[in-house]
Amino acid sequence: MLASRIGRIKPSASSTAAQRARELKAQGHDIISLTQGEPDFPTPEHVKEAAYEAMRRDDTRYTNVDGTIELKEAVCAKFRRENGLAYAPDEISVGTGGKQVIYNALMATLDPGDEVIVPAPYWVSYTDMTVLAEGVPVEVPCAPGHKFKLLPEDLERAITPRTRWLILNSPNNPSGATYTREELKALAAVLLRHPHVWVLADDIYEHIIYDGFEFATIAEVEPQLCERTLTVNGVSKAYSMTGWRIGYAGGPKALIGAMAVLQSQSTNNPSSISQAAAVSALTGPQEYVKGRTEIFRERRDAAVKILNTAPGISCSSPEGAFYVFASCAQIMGRRTPQGQALRTDEDFVLYVLDAEGVALVHGAAYGMSPYFRLSYGASLDEVKEGCRRIARACERLS
Ligand SMILES: Cc1ncc(COP(=O)(O)O)c(C=O)c1O
Numbered sequence: 001m002l003a004s005r006i007g008r009i010k011p012s013a014s015s016t017a018a019q020r021a022r023e024l025k026a027q028g029h030d031i032i033s034l035t036q037g038e039p040d041f042p043t044p045e046h047v048k049e050a051a052y053e054a055m056r057r058d059d060t061r062y063t064n065v066d067g068t069i070e071l072k073e074a075v076c077a078k079f080r081r082e083n084g085l086a087y088a089p090d091e092i093s094v095g096t097g098g099k100q101v102i103y104n105a106l107m108a109t110l111d112p113g114d115e116v117i118v119p120a121p122y123w124v125s126y127t128d129m130t131v132l133a134e135g136v137p138v139e140v141p142c143a144p145g146h147k148f149k150l151l152p153e154d155l156e157r158a159i160t161p162r163t164r165w166l167i168l169n170s171p172n173n174p175s176g177a178t179y180t181r182e183e184l185k186a187l188a189a190v191l192l193r194h195p196h197v198w199v200l201a202d203d204i205y206e207h208i209i210y211d212g213f214e215f216a217t218i219a220e221v222e223p224q225l226c227e228r229t230l231t232v233n234g235v236s237k238a239y240s241m242t243g244w245r246i247g248y249a250g251g252p253k254a255l256i257g258a259m260a261v262l263q264s265q266s267t268n269n270p271s272s273i274s275q276a277a278a279v280s281a282l283t284g285p286q287e288y289v290k291g292r293t294e295i296f297r298e299r300r301d302a303a304v305k306i307l308n309t310a311p312g313i314s315c316s317s318p319e320g321a322f323y324v325f326a327s328c329a330q331i332m333g334r335r336t337p338q339g340q341a342l343r344t345d346e347d348f349v350l351y352v353l354d355a356e357g358v359a360l361v362h363g364a365a366y367g368m369s370p371y372f373r374l375s376y377g378a379s380l381d382e383v384k385e386g387c388r389r390i391a392r393a394c395e396r397l398s
Helices: 004-008 013-026 045-056 069-083 097-109 125-132 152-158 181-192 223-228 253-264 272-283 287-307 345-356 380-395
Strands: 092-095 115-120 136-141 163-169 198-202 229-234 247-250 323-327 371-375
Touching: 004 125, 013 345, 045 272, 069 092, 069 229, 069 247, 069 272, 092 097, 092 253, 097 125, 097 163, 097 198, 097 229, 097 247, 097 253, 115 125, 125 136, 136 152, 152 181, 163 181, 181 223, 198 223, 223 229, 287 323, 287 380, 345 371, 345 380, 371 380
Parallel strands: 115 136, 115 163, 163 198, 198 229
Antiparallel strands: 092 247, 229 247, 323 371
């Protein structure tokens, strides 16, 4: 009954872990969920107001398949203002979340056997989407010693005649790794030698960076790559709009057109009301975004500090996004009070959930073990309490 392609992919591990946490909570268990990739802040009032207004105006019908002209213009203005990128409206694609935009791009460009370079650790969906598009994900491990960043020589080695894309996610989910302008320049130098390789720059965490770090994106750093770069972004993380489902990308017109054809035969346009809200998010006041980053920074610092006191856990301070990617290598082989040996990072996160009610996602889901990802999209109190419980769970191992 089911197609073989379904057997080749797996459900998103972070969504599965979040779902499990919600179910346990609903059953009355005391659960702290540090799984989900979303900020706990509400969507700003002026954005919600724009949605109400869109409904009152009866902006409740089909729109252009890949976005209203108002939203495309707002996206062009954002790219100009924040990234120094000069996209025209017909070089913009708007979809139901950055997720759909990335999916469309891979589906529109990959032939069977085409390769996609995915630096690991990576966002769970890149590899499965590549497989769905009949491509081959080529995972390139990025060592913690290099802050989980792709090195130019490793990129060079991974490129073959079948390579179609490099997916570059900065700040990175799950590691928080954020590429400097110089680091991007060095990767761009490799790509300039391989004109058949395109770059998908996933900048969805652009605004969540710390310690005075200056965000840069590859098409801006190396304008010669513009004609083969898709710059992906969205309103989910920056404006706390995960449920509104609006993501967008700038890229060459032919690619954008192909993505629109695909979208016209799947979901058609994203919600007209969400698009109006996204216009307001992108064109309205921006100051609060920075304020929120300060709040994330406080949570990050608390999480890193407490986790590093947990026996067997170690982590560094991420440069961006709202995750800590912590090593549990020293835990491997230890035994729970019930005598079970913890052999994988999945064993560890299941133990922590069982023993202390803290939900995390295991590193294997992101292509790197033995690690776990902790999201500090939750409140400071929850993050602190969650980390204390993790430490307590580690102390009970022998
Ligand atoms: C790295 C990365 N890219 C893209 C997305 C997609 O976000 P959305 O579809 O909500 O725009 C996510 C969401 O978790 C993400 O972590």
